[in-house]
Amino acid sequence: MSGLWSLRRRISYAARRSPIKVFLPLIALVVFVFYMMRSDTITKPNSRYKYVREDTDQFQLKQVPGDHISHYDLNKLTFSSNALEKKEKVLILTPMAQFHQEYWDNLLKLTYPRTLIELGFIVPKTTDGDETLKQLEQAVKDVQSPKKKVPKFSKVTILRQDSEAVESQEEKDRHAFSAQKKRRSQMATARNSLLFTTLGPFTSWVLWLDADIVETAPTLIQDMTKHDKAVLAANCWQRYYDEEKKEDSRRPYDYNNWVESDEGLRLASQLDDDKIIVEGYSDMATFRPLMAHFYDPNGDQSVEMKLDGVGGTCLMVKSEVHRDGAMFPNFPFYHLIETEGFAKMAKRLGYEVYGLPNYLVYHLNE
Amino acid sequence: MSQRLGPPISPLKHSRKARICQISIIRIVVLLILILAGSAGITFKMLGQLPYVPQFTESNAEYTEFYDLDKVDGHSDGWMKQDRILFCVPLRDAAEHMPMFFSHMRNMTYPHHLIDLAFLVSDSKDDTMGLLVTMLRELQNDEDPSIHFGNIEIFEKDFGQAIGQSFSDRHGFAAQGPRRKLMAKARNWLTSVALKPYHSWVYWRDVDVETCPPTILEDLMHHDKDVIVPNVWRPLPDWLGGQQPYDLNSWRESDGGLQLADTLDEDAVIVEGYVEYATWRPHLAYLRDPYGDPETEMELDGIGGVSILSKAHVFRDGAHFPAFSFEKHAETEGFGKLCRRMGLSVVGLPHYVIWHIYEPSTDDLKHMEWMAQEEEKAEKRKEVMKVYKKVWKAGFENVQKGWEDERLRVLKNSDPVRLSRNVRVDWSD
Numbered sequence: 001m002s003g004l005w006s007l008r009r010r011i012s013y014a015a016r017r018s019p020i021k022v023f024l025p026l027i028a029l030v031v032f033v034f035y036m037m038r039s040d041t042i043t044k045p046n047s048r049y050k051y052v053r054e055d056t057d058q059f060q061l062k063q064v065p066g067d068h069i070s071h072y073d074l075n076k077l078t079f080s081s082n083a084l085e086k087k088e089k090v091l092i093l094t095p096m097a098q099f100h101q102e103y104w105d106n107l108l109k110l111t112y113p114r115t116l117i118e119l120g121f122i123v124p125k126t127t128d129g130d131e132t133l134k135q136l137e138q139a140v141k142d143v144q145s146p147k148k149k150v151p152k153f154s155k156v157t158i159l160r161q162d163s164e165a166v167e168s169q170e171e172k173d174r175h176a177f178s179a180q181k182k183r184r185s186q187m188a189t190a191r192n193s194l195l196f197t198t199l200g201p202f203t204s205w206v207l208w209l210d211a212d213i214v215e216t217a218p219t220l221i222q223d224m225t226k227h228d229k230a231v232l233a234a235n236c237w238q239r240y241y242d243e244e245k246k247e248d249s250r251r252p253y254d255y256n257n258w259v260e261s262d263e264g265l266r267l268a269s270q271l272d273d274d275k276i277i278v279e280g281y282s283d284m285a286t287f288r289p290l291m292a293h294f295y296d297p298n299g300d301q302s303v304e305m306k307l308d309g310v311g312g313t314c315l316m317v318k319s320e321v322h323r324d325g326a327m328f329p330n331f332p333f334y335h336l337i338e339t340e341g342f343a344k345m346a347k348r349l350g351y352e353v354y355g356l357p358n359y360l361v362y363h364l365n366e
Numbered sequence: 367m368s369q370r371l372g373p374p375i376s377p378l379k380h381s382r383k384a385r386i387c388q389i390s391i392i393r394i395v396v397l398l399i400l401i402l403a404g405s406a407g408i409t410f411k412m413l414g415q416l417p418y419v420p421q422f423t424e425s426n427a428e429y430t431e432f433y434d435l436d437k438v439d440g441h442s443d444g445w446m447k448q449d450r451i452l453f454c455v456p457l458r459d460a461a462e463h464m465p466m467f468f469s470h471m472r473n474m475t476y477p478h479h480l481i482d483l484a485f486l487v488s489d490s491k492d493d494t495m496g497l498l499v500t501m502l503r504e505l506q507n508d509e510d511p512s513i514h515f516g517n518i519e520i521f522e523k524d525f526g527q528a529i530g531q532s533f534s535d536r537h538g539f540a541a542q543g544p545r546r547k548l549m550a551k552a553r554n555w556l557t558s559v560a561l562k563p564y565h566s567w568v569y570w571r572d573v574d575v576e577t578c579p580p581t582i583l584e585d586l587m588h589h590d591k592d593v594i595v596p597n598v599w600r601p602l603p604d605w606l607g608g609q610q611p612y613d614l615n616s617w618r619e620s621d622g623g624l625q626l627a628d629t630l631d632e633d634a635v636i637v638e639g640y641v642e643y644a645t646w647r648p649h650l651a652y653l654r655d656p657y658g659d660p661e662t663e664m665e666l667d668g669i670g671g672v673s674i675l676s677k678a679h680v681f682r683d684g685a686h687f688p689a690f691s692f693e694k695h696a697e698t699e700g701f702g703k704l705c706r707r708m709g710l711s712v713v714g715l716p717h718y719v720i721w722h723i724y725e726p727s728t729d730d731l732k733h734m735e736w737m738a739q740e741e742e743k744a745e746k747r748k749e750v751m752k753v754y755k756k757v758w759k760a761g762f763e764n765v766q767k768g769w770e771d772e773r774l775r776v777l778k779n780s781d782p783v784r785l786s787r788n789v790r791v792d793w794s795d
Binding site for chain 1: 395417418420421422424425426427428429430431432433434435436438439445446448473475477499502503506517518519520521522523524550551554555557558559561562563580581584588679681682683684686687688689690691707708709
């Protein structure tokens, strides 16, 4: 109290002695407060809301000429068996939790012209994701930099996931049955985010290629579009070193490519609406014929088989299937989720789903 | 005396007290500045670790883009936060509605440069495309730059159609299932091709809206819901009662609806507002109170497509307009169901109304034809009466006046009052 009292006395004393010393800062303070409080907002006569005064247009669209109106005729979009001849554009989409150099090297080996290829990646929002993003950035710059005299991809889009991060995929228990629903639901959301923001007016085909596919034929795109199927899955295997036989060997990897079985249908009919069925777990034996087991090393590579569920490791989709609405359900859709749910939805939309049992692509061996 | 002035203060103590006082004042001022600065946009969220952001420029990587989807999600006050809206309009033989639609666009108060327009023109026989381009050019070349919209994309795609576009063709019961599935496809093609990683909101709007507040986007947005729709009514001619609910596709699921769904086969599509499917669902349209609070919200399961505002993440997450029977629903109603299934909020505003144009149904048209005929008949009758009256006048003498006099005289003669006059009667033989 006495402090304030003395201050008042001091101020009144100073004000009498040299008024400028007191009033100048006071005026300055008032001006400052006014400046800060000055509204950055404006009102409009026909609205009860406030708006930003200075509109900064980060996309500089105001400078675009008035008749700049893009016009696309989607009737001219084709998805044909001779994609290369018709110069059909392919969008390669990869959800990328980890960057593998082998994946990137294999991608660069593809012989389909890069001017007809667009790339899309989505990286989870985790610290691991930060590392992935840095590696991916470097890899992309090595190709897309104007200083490098290599063919450029027609477009590269990299997204950072907004939904809660998918927990690290390294841990073995992530493959546990109980964690599958949540993990695959998040995966489905990531796939959808990637798909629906990168699909352009000229995209004819979408190739889903997982980040751990390290070996494919260089003619992968030509080989798969040749079949002219709405949805087509390659058979995904894995190379490994057989400790018993002491030799390089290979084994089936992706079990999500399957044909529906009576047992599978019976199981589904008994489940609650929010339960899912996933392949490869003994908890739930569906006895579905799995494409991975249909591989015949001496068979014709172009043999097709009808499927009911597909995996996303290497999947070629006509863009019209996605455009009609077929997406990756992040909820149980006919007790199926993610890529398997996608196959079901494509079928509900009237498309046929096929697989190539004798056409192999290889998964990384962790 | 000494009480009032306080104890004598030593110079040292005095200066310390003053300093404490000064410091506290400085603290208050600093705090004030910080608060003001905070409101000016400087946030302190920037502490803590930021996710890595790659730098792509034309000089280090061509045709390469990076987006953090976390940064683009819609805000409840998006117009202050520079949220970009994707404005989707499906068009089919819509030339006649175009001028009205563009007058609405012009009046919109949401900052126009934040609105990207996407049109899908399909199966049109009239000059929808030509008129659209002309009117867009006119809009974008307006003298006032605040009228200009952001990026504009027009897509063309024909889906073929088995059904005509007249009101009764479109709204007949049998036509609903296949028609809704085709329209769903059209909508999906539009979002899948027009949605960019930088969009925060997606707004679906039909062209045939007659009356709509210019603040519709802000009005819907400030509710901060994943998916939100207003109530849609239509004005009617007086002889039909003045006004009527239009959009019956916005409803809440009922037990009756679920029971009905169980009895139908996998590909069946339930459509609301037809006696064939009695679902007993509460409809958004019928819950309107003209004097109700326009802010009132109602949870919905199915929605109509006249005016839908949704956050862009809804479509990024995979929600779409089912072009197949999803839980016995398709298109916008299926979209509502799908969003609910994905755990998103779907809300309607019962007392906030926009007005669809009135298109007469076949029955209405018949009735209107009948009314027009009646009017014509009345007109004719008038003409006939005129001639008739003329002829009448010429052919007959008007004896009305004479009769008046006559009557008076007759009455006078039989007036009992006047009977008092002396009438002499000779009773003798």
